[in-house]
Amino acid sequence: MRTLRFLISARHLCARGRGIPAGQALGTGNNAQKQVTCCLHTSPPPGPPQATSSAGSVTPYEDVFQREQRNKASFVEVLDLYCNRDVRRRGHVEIIEAALRWMTEFGVEKDLEVYNKLLDVFPKEVFVPQNYIQRMFNHYPRQQECAIRVLEQMENYGITPNKQTCFLLLQIFGARSHPIRKYQRMMYWFPRFKHTNPFPVPAELPADPVELSRMCLHRIANDLDSRVAVYQMPYTEKCDDGKEREHLHVVGIQSPSQVSLLAAHNPSTPVYVEGPFPLWLRKTCVYYYILRADPDPMRKEEEIDNERSLYYPLSLDLELDRDLGDDDSFDVDDVEEGPVFAMCMAGSGDELLLGKWIRGLQETNPILGQTPVVFRLNSGPQELSVPQEKEAEPKGELEDDEGEREPERRRMEQ
Amino acid sequence: MALSLNIIQKLHLCRHPRWTKPFCPLLHPSSQLLQCKLYSSKYRRPGLPPDNTPPWKRINFSFEKGVAGVKKHFGLLKKEVEDHLRGPGGKTLRENILEQTNVVWEFRSLEDLDKWTLSSDQEIGGKSQVSLKLGRNNQTALFYGTLNTEVPRDGETRYSGYCTMKSKTPLGAFNRKLHYDWSNFNTLYLRVRGDGRPWMVNIKSDSYFSQQRDDLYNYFIYTQGGPYWQDIKCRENVYISLSSCCLWQIPFSKFFLSSRGRIQDNQHPLWTDKITAVGFTLGDKANGPFQLEIDFIGLCNDRAHTEEFAYEKYKRNP
Numbered sequence: 001m002r003t004l005r006f007l008i009s010a011r012h013l014c015a016r017g018r019g020i021p022a023g024q025a026l027g028t029g030n031n032a033q034k035q036v037t038c039c040l041h042t043s044p045p046p047g048p049p050q051a052t053s054s055a056g057s058v059t060p061y062e063d064v065f066q067r068e069q070r071n072k073a074s075f076v077e078v079l080d081l082y083c084n085r086d087v088r089r090r091g092h093v094e095i096i097e098a099a100l101r102w103m104t105e106f107g108v109e110k111d112l113e114v115y116n117k118l119l120d121v122f123p124k125e126v127f128v129p130q131n132y133i134q135r136m137f138n139h140y141p142r143q144q145e146c147a148i149r150v151l152e153q154m155e156n157y158g159i160t161p162n163k164q165t166c167f168l169l170l171q172i173f174g175a176r177s178h179p180i181r182k183y184q185r186m187m188y189w190f191p192r193f194k195h196t197n198p199f200p201v202p203a204e205l206p207a208d209p210v211e212l213s214r215m216c217l218h219r220i221a222n223d224l225d226s227r228v229a230v231y232q233m234p235y236t237e238k239c240d241d242g243k244e245r246e247h248l249h250v251v252g253i254q255s256p257s258q259v260s261l262l263a264a265h266n267p268s269t270p271v272y273v274e275g276p277f278p279l280w281l282r283k284t285c286v287y288y289y290i291l292r293a294d295p296d297p298m299r300k301e302e303e304i305d306n307e308r309s310l311y312y313p314l315s316l317d318l319e320l321d322r323d324l325g326d327d328d329s330f331d332v333d334d335v336e337e338g339p340v341f342a343m344c345m346a347g348s349g350d351e352l353l354l355g356k357w358i359r360g361l362q363e364t365n366p367i368l369g370q371t372p373v374v375f376r377l378n379s380g381p382q383e384l385s386v387p388q389e390k391e392a393e394p395k396g397e398l399e400d401d402e403g404e405r406e407p408e409r410r411r412m413e414q
Numbered sequence: 415m416a417l418s419l420n421i422i423q424k425l426h427l428c429r430h431p432r433w434t435k436p437f438c439p440l441l442h443p444s445s446q447l448l449q450c451k452l453y454s455s456k457y458r459r460p461g462l463p464p465d466n467t468p469p470w471k472r473i474n475f476s477f478e479k480g481v482a483g484v485k486k487h488f489g490l491l492k493k494e495v496e497d498h499l500r501g502p503g504g505k506t507l508r509e510n511i512l513e514q515t516n517v518v519w520e521f522r523s524l525e526d527l528d529k530w531t532l533s534s535d536q537e538i539g540g541k542s543q544v545s546l547k548l549g550r551n552n553q554t555a556l557f558y559g560t561l562n563t564e565v566p567r568d569g570e571t572r573y574s575g576y577c578t579m580k581s582k583t584p585l586g587a588f589n590r591k592l593h594y595d596w597s598n599f600n601t602l603y604l605r606v607r608g609d610g611r612p613w614m615v616n617i618k619s620d621s622y623f624s625q626q627r628d629d630l631y632n633y634f635i636y637t638q639g640g641p642y643w644q645d646i647k648c649r650e651n652v653y654i655s656l657s658s659c660c661l662w663q664i665p666f667s668k669f670f671l672s673s674r675g676r677i678q679d680n681q682h683p684l685w686t687d688k689i690t691a692v693g694f695t696l697g698d699k700a701n702g703p704f705q706l707e708i709d710f711i712g713l714c715n716d717r718a719h720t721e722e723f724a725y726e727k728y729k730r731n732p
Binding site for chain 1: 479508509510511512514515517520522549550551553554561573603607609610611612634636637638639641644645677687699702703704705709714725728
């Protein structure tokens with residue numbers, strides 16, 4: 001049935017718009033049908049909706065949003081202009097749907113006031129069902145669906161409606177209408193999941209890159225003892241030949257336990273600078289680098305001397321006869337990974353800048369002076385500006401020719 | 415938070431399955447299993463002609479495949495008989511009663527990756543990309559790809575941008591559908607390492623009525639990012655930090671019911687005795703690369719957790 005309907009409408013379209021005879025469109029069979037349904041289903045290109053000048057267009061009111069200045073004031077102005085033009089508010093569903101499409105262009109998609117303003121466009125008390133028959137059936141379905149769309153867009157951007165939204169919906173559609181139900185559901189579930197995130201991201205990220213790095217590093221380090229050190233502040237330097245050299249920021253973090261781990265590291269095996277690894281804070285992605293070593297198979301767990309403390313035993317190994325029912329550990333092999341010694345965030349991912357970080361780390365960790373430092377950097381998006389320094393090599397190859405490559409590899413020896 | 419609420423009645427949803435689809439990708443797996451094929455045959459991308467291939471042409475009548483099938487199924491049958499003699503689920507009765515933890519999925523070899531299916535919004539015409547591989551030392555699974563929220567230009571789809579990973583339904587001998595019995599446990603335990611994006615865990619339980627076919631139980635996991643492993647083990651939303659790894663587990667009582675991506679008004683606790691699949695969905699509307707490294711997925715019995723269901727079970731919720 002559906003295909004039949006498509007075919008009929010397609011035939012009309014083709015005959016009118018493209019000059020293909022109607023019979024021919026039908027006669028060519030499946031292929032032509034596919035083509036025709038495809039052109040029927042093609043939506044306008046993504047991005048801001050295009051203005052349509054013709055009066056009888058399918059989506060009216062697009063041209064009223066074509067303005068030079070796109071901000072909240074002009075958006076509200078358009079709505080006010082419409083509301084003051086006609087008492088009957090003819091075509092309110094169309095203008096609301098057009099406004100919903102244009103909201104991101106005007107930058108008001110996260111503004112609750114604007115959504116309330118949009119709902120205010122609906123004429124009041126016209127769509128409230130008056131008797132039980134109207135209540136039983138879907139009263140003014142087009143308008144109700146439109147209001148639901150507004151609420152759904154709010155939901156999509158995570159905006160909790162307020163009392164005024166409820167008041168407007170009650171005034172427009174009456175209690176127990178579909179938009180009111182939607183509003184109730186949103187008010188039920190939104191507060192429930194509001195604080196589920198144990199690692200909350202602030203709504204406004206700091207604009208200063210050093211502050212942002214500080215926040216991110218504290219987030220990924222997850223250790224209250226760790227200290228952030230700024231190895232280089234961002235600044236621009238004027239060279240002698242008039243050019244401006246920009247110095248990017250380097251911010252690192254290291255905790256006391258990481259310092260002791262690095263101190264215990266065997267200096268003959270290299271440590272690696274790896275990265276960039278992405279970290280997402282809502283919609284922004286930042287990159288960080290880590291200093292780590294390969295897992296050491298020779299390394300043994302240090303045995304704690306039982307007699308070091310006279311007052312309480314530092315390790316206690318009682319042979320408790322534990323049953324299966326008391327065993328809360330998981331029967332899996334541990335993932336073998338090398339220790340992480342430090343983390344940093346830098347303005348760009350080239351080795352010069354990361355070298356500054358390593359040099360700064362040497363002050364607190366003198367062992368880095370004897371340890372070879374190998375840069376294992378992936379080609380991240382931040383390295384596009386310095387292609388000659390980009391190095392992405394597999395691990396096996398590195399170990400083979402480590403001896404010859406070491407000098408040019410900026411071995412961090414003093 | 416990709417949270418969608420049930421607004422329109424079932425009738426309406428049935429007529430428009432495509433814009434509910436991005437939110438419940440678990441229901442649209444990539445046609446490996448019989449019962450999934452039944453479902454995905456209903457979804458047709460707008461603009462595509464219907465598939466009119468007769469059913470006998472879709473069957474592969476090859477002799478080699480038949481022999482391999484016989485081998486596989488009789489092998490499975492033998493294993494099932496042996497397991498049955500040993501005890502329920504292939505474990506002894508003592509283990510069954512006493513065990514407090516269980517590792518359901520771990521990722522140590524390529525066979526472990528075969529137990530999972532991937533899907534993304536490419537099925538509805540989107541542009542996200544997903545792939546799954548083993549981690550650096552063949553000890554973890556790395557689920558990575560790119561999320562792209564560009565809506566396919568077919569005129570009907572309104573939202574796009576999801577990536578998902580779903581475990582395959584366990585199949586016994588002769589393709590009988592099996593399910594996991596997790597009634598001894600009350601908590602899902604995950605050891606993951608993400609990049610700061612929020613994910614959604616979906617659990618599908620086997621149901622009797624076909625109307626409940628699309629039901630899913632969901633909850634969120636929030637990754638922290640960074641080089642450290644994160645044991646997702648949340649206890650009443652309080653997480654305990656133990657020497658740079660936080661313990662966090664998801665009790666089954668927290669999972670809420672949704673159908674076709676819409677939270678249902680009439681909530682019901684998850685029945686853990688017939689679990690068919692577990693999945694992870696990403697749909698946080700942030701374009702760009704993502705990655706989630708999973709060490710293992712386990713279950714544990716948290717004796718301190720007594721909550722039955724975290725949400726109200728009124729007749730009509732709001």
